[in-house]
Amino acid sequence: MSTNTAYYIPHKATWPVIGTAGLMTMLAGFANYLNGSSIGPTMMVIGLLIFIVMLVGWFTLQAKESESGMYNHGVGISYRMGMMWFIFSEIIFFAVFFGTLWYTRNLSVPWLGEGATKEILHSAYQATWPTNGPGNVGGHYEPMGAWGLPFLNTLLLLTSGVTCTWAHHGLLANNRDQLIKGLAATVLLGFLFVTFQAIEYHEAYTEMGLTLGSGIYGSTFFMLTGFHGFHVCVGAIILSVVLFRSAKGHFKPENHFAFEAAAWYWHFVDVVWLGLFIFVYLM
Amino acid sequence: MSAAVAEHDDHDDHHHDDHDHGPAKGLLRWIITTNHKDIGTLYLLFALAMFFVGGSMAMVIRAELFEPGLQFVDPAFFNSMTTMHALVMVFGAVMPAFVGLANWQIPLMIGAADMALPRMNNMSFWMLVAGVLLLASTLFMEGGAPNGGWTLYPPLVLQPITVGKALPFAIFSVHLLGISSIMGAINIIATILNMRAPAMRLMDMPLFVWTWLITAFLLIAVMPVFAGAVTMLLTDKFFHTSFFNAAGGGDPVLYEHIFWFFGHPEVYIMILPTFGVASTIIPVFARKPLFGYASMVWATASIAFLSFIVWAHHMFTVGMPIAGELYFMYATMIIAVPTGVKVFNWTATMWKGAMTFETPMLFSIAFVVLFTMGGFTGLMMAIAPSDFQYHDTYFIVAHFHYTLVPASIFILMAAGYFWLPKWTGHMYNEKIGQLHFWLSAISVNILFFPQHFLGLAGMPRRIPDYAIQFADWNMISSIGGFIFGASQLLFLYIVYDTIKGGTGEKVTDEVWEDAAKHGLEWTLPSPVPYHTWSTPPAAVPTEHVLDTH
Numbered sequence: 001m002s003t004n005t006a007y008y009i010p011h012k013a014t015w016p017v018i019g020t021a022g023l024m025t026m027l028a029g030f031a032n033y034l035n036g037s038s039i040g041p042t043m044m045v046i047g048l049l050i051f052i053v054m055l056v057g058w059f060t061l062q063a064k065e066s067e068s069g070m071y072n073h074g075v076g077i078s079y080r081m082g083m084m085w086f087i088f089s090e091i092i093f094f095a096v097f098f099g100t101l102w103y104t105r106n107l108s109v110p111w112l113g114e115g116a117t118k119e120i121l122h123s124a125y126q127a128t129w130p131t132n133g134p135g136n137v138g139g140h141y142e143p144m145g146a147w148g149l150p151f152l153n154t155l156l157l158l159t160s161g162v163t164c165t166w167a168h169h170g171l172l173a174n175n176r177d178q179l180i181k182g183l184a185a186t187v188l189l190g191f192l193f194v195t196f197q198a199i200e201y202h203e204a205y206t207e208m209g210l211t212l213g214s215g216i217y218g219s220t221f222f223m224l225t226g227f228h229g230f231h232v233c234v235g236a237i238i239l240s241v242v243l244f245r246s247a248k249g250h251f252k253p254e255n256h257f258a259f260e261a262a263a264w265y266w267h268f269v270d271v272v273w274l275g276l277f278i279f280v281y282l283m
Numbered sequence: 284m285s286a287a288v289a290e291h292d293d294h295d296d297h298h299h300d301d302h303d304h305g306p307a308k309g310l311l312r313w314i315i316t317t318n319h320k321d322i323g324t325l326y327l328l329f330a331l332a333m334f335f336v337g338g339s340m341a342m343v344i345r346a347e348l349f350e351p352g353l354q355f356v357d358p359a360f361f362n363s364m365t366t367m368h369a370l371v372m373v374f375g376a377v378m379p380a381f382v383g384l385a386n387w388q389i390p391l392m393i394g395a396a397d398m399a400l401p402r403m404n405n406m407s408f409w410m411l412v413a414g415v416l417l418l419a420s421t422l423f424m425e426g427g428a429p430n431g432g433w434t435l436y437p438p439l440v441l442q443p444i445t446v447g448k449a450l451p452f453a454i455f456s457v458h459l460l461g462i463s464s465i466m467g468a469i470n471i472i473a474t475i476l477n478m479r480a481p482a483m484r485l486m487d488m489p490l491f492v493w494t495w496l497i498t499a500f501l502l503i504a505v506m507p508v509f510a511g512a513v514t515m516l517l518t519d520k521f522f523h524t525s526f527f528n529a530a531g532g533g534d535p536v537l538y539e540h541i542f543w544f545f546g547h548p549e550v551y552i553m554i555l556p557t558f559g560v561a562s563t564i565i566p567v568f569a570r571k572p573l574f575g576y577a578s579m580v581w582a583t584a585s586i587a588f589l590s591f592i593v594w595a596h597h598m599f600t601v602g603m604p605i606a607g608e609l610y611f612m613y614a615t616m617i618i619a620v621p622t623g624v625k626v627f628n629w630t631a632t633m634w635k636g637a638m639t640f641e642t643p644m645l646f647s648i649a650f651v652v653l654f655t656m657g658g659f660t661g662l663m664m665a666i667a668p669s670d671f672q673y674h675d676t677y678f679i680v681a682h683f684h685y686t687l688v689p690a691s692i693f694i695l696m697a698a699g700y701f702w703l704p705k706w707t708g709h710m711y712n713e714k715i716g717q718l719h720f721w722l723s724a725i726s727v728n729i730l731f732f733p734q735h736f737l738g739l740a741g742m743p744r745r746i747p748d749y750a751i752q753f754a755d756w757n758m759i760s761s762i763g764g765f766i767f768g769a770s771q772l773l774f775l776y777i778v779y780d781t782i783k784g785g786t787g788e789k790v791t792d793e794v795w796e797d798a799a800k801h802g803l804e805w806t807l808p809s810p811v812p813y814h815t816w817s818t819p820p821a822a823v824p825t826e827h828v829l830d831t832h
Contacts, residue, residue, distance in 0.1 A: 007396065007478070009317070009396060009397045009401055010317050010401055010402055011317060011318075012307060012315040012316065012317060013315055013316075013317050013401070013402040013405045013406075014315050015402070016402055016403070016405040016406030016409060017314055017315065017405070017406075017409050019406065020406060020409040020410050020412075020413050021413075023410075023413070023459070024413035024416070024417065024459065027417065027455035027458065027459065028417060028420075028452070028455070030451065030455065031417075031451035031452045031454075031455055034451045034517075034521050035448045035451065058402075074477060074478075077473075077477050078399040078400055078473045078477050078478075079400075081399070081469070081472065081473040081476065081477060082399075082400055082403070082469050082470075082473055085465075085468070085469045085472060085473075085503050086465075086469060088503055088504075089465050089469075089503045089504075089506070089507045090507070092503070092504055092505075092507040092508060093507035093508075093510060093511055095508075096507065096508050096511030096512065096541060097511060099541070100515070100526060100537060100541070103534070103537055103540065104532065104533060104534065104537065107534075108532075108533070108534035108536070108537060109532055111534075112529065112532065131532045132525070132531055132532060133525060133528070133529065133530050133531035133532030133533070134529070134530060134532070135528075135529075135530030135531060137525050137528070137530055137531035137532075138523070138531070211523075212518070212522055212523055212524055213522075213523030213524065213525075215525045215531035215532045215533075216525050216526065216531050216532035216533045217532070218524070218525075219518070219524035219525050219526050219531070219533065220526075222524075223515070223518065223524065
């Protein structure tokens, strides 16, 4: 076997087409569901199951190949570049929603409250933030404050960043105990974050009248925090897999791309939250 | 300057390895392949098929516009055709065709054994197919395919009559196409930066590789923007959000800003690889190094950078503050500078060259001339006050078709003629190739040039009927369209014929005279073996970068 010195190039791949079929079934099902078709939910579940099978299968394969030393340094660089640019694309995706928030708060909402637009269309409208627009879309609501659960969640995520780095130091020093404890703490904090966010959402919907339909404030609030929450879930699941693999004895101080990728992703999610806390909650 | 002295990867190489390197048997080969040449072929054939699907839609449009009045199709279907023609051509034909070329050529040109992430490469192709399938499925739905224009502007696209049941399918199709493009782009960046032969420095890379590196960056930077925009359309339609609804404090113009922040780089995603192929072909047939290699690289990077800061020139008439109009007007005009550098360099490359005019060169020269024309009309529209007159008329239709059909499409044809002999080992039929070129080059001008006049006279786009004074030029344009459409069948024949053996003439490794001075791929055997560059070449050709050393 000379495979670990040469750049490993697989010669066939069955998981990609299976994953694509799963994702396509899931999305077609979702589209059918939105159109009111009764087969929609079934298709979504089937597609999701196929997709999950693909994820498990593909990542198991990758882990096996990695552990058997099939990936040389060059493969590691390609994977790191892949992860870096993937995170870059995710940053851009979030930037769209941050941009939307910036544009509405600083440009389009003030425009609604000035000049002919205000005089002719809705003279009673006060163009201040937060707003659900001149149409009072979604009815009365209370804006979400920053200092309750959101602040607690900020502390949780920041702490999880520290535990994640602590786990990494453990891995580098071949201290498996520290690695596993650090990862477990990170995963725990991540899921705790999601739980608190669920409580926050529940409060918003049941007690504050704040919903996705509460005009532009509700739209930006729930889309930004919702997509972030989804990414926290994904990140915590990735970290759980890394924890599981660590418990099985995977990763070496010089070879642990999966850990690094998961950690990068986690820090990305962390930084996005800081942006959210400042621009959505505080300002 | 030395031509490439590269080790040929011979067919027997794979016996040294414990893996089976040959292609899998039967149809399954094409489904599970991770080979960059197989995937390149899949992309190219898929793009060619979509070119004819999108082309058929264009034929429907031109047939309906042959005479004033409603002839063949109802107006909603006509608008579906304009919408779907654009989406299919942009996302199904032009972009995948260039990704196909990237898959085939980049590893050959940089001395890499394959793409950096072969499994993901397979997935990005199938995601493309899945996305196009979702999009095409809307044609058969109650209410028909989307007909609010390919830009999917709200509030129009959120009205039941413009989308029927199609909207969520179109949106998820965009998501899948976006995932496909991002995966493809990541792969291309990793391949270029990580798999290059050690002997090849960045400033030795062929222009095609450079333009794709920059294009890949653009793709990763803007596809998520489009995904975000359509996601907001989805939630506005189905989940009560108010992003584009002024009553809730949102703004429909916001969609246009986001869309064009994606859309403007998107048009360069289709044109930068075009520039790259032109810069590869012209030097070979002018038998000279490319003029101004370094300036070509910098011009490409400048165009890419500028593409992010000019988007609102697509929406001068939407109602922007005057400072915005002025800024976007001047910023847009700056793009003419790096573009001018490129046109100058191509011309200077041909200057005093020992030129021959094989089909790929003919298409490339036509590209330089006709793309420049499309560029000039672009400058006319960059002038905000003039744009108020041309906006949403046939003038803009003529403009962007000049930059896409006799530019991107012509260069894709040129690339086909240029590299097919290398890929298949067979020579195409030059007579039919030249016939294809002359028919295309003449008919494309009959097709699109009159649309300038129609636009200046005020004929709006995306309308199935028109006032009587537009009749003559429309008929001429349609006749040009039918000839252009029919001529492309020649290309289909040539591709088929060349794969099947072409003229029967066995091509040399270089295929074109002294081509090995210009690129590594010409030092490999013809046809290119299934696996190449398992050991990277020791030296790389540098003639194309002569002036920088």
